[in-house]
Amino acid sequence: MKINFRIIIVTLLSSLSFLTVHAQTDDMDADFIEAVKKYLKAAPNSLGNQKE
16 A cells, blocks of 8 residues: 555645634634724724613
């Protein structure tokens, strides 16, 4: 049975790429939520008459 190293390398690199993007997206989501919270604290009337 011949092992195809190209497929193994491509699979590993794709997995690493996916994990890196996923980790960065989680950080960006947390940063965005914090930015929205800070904005709402600074300008509570920005949403009009909504209480939540």
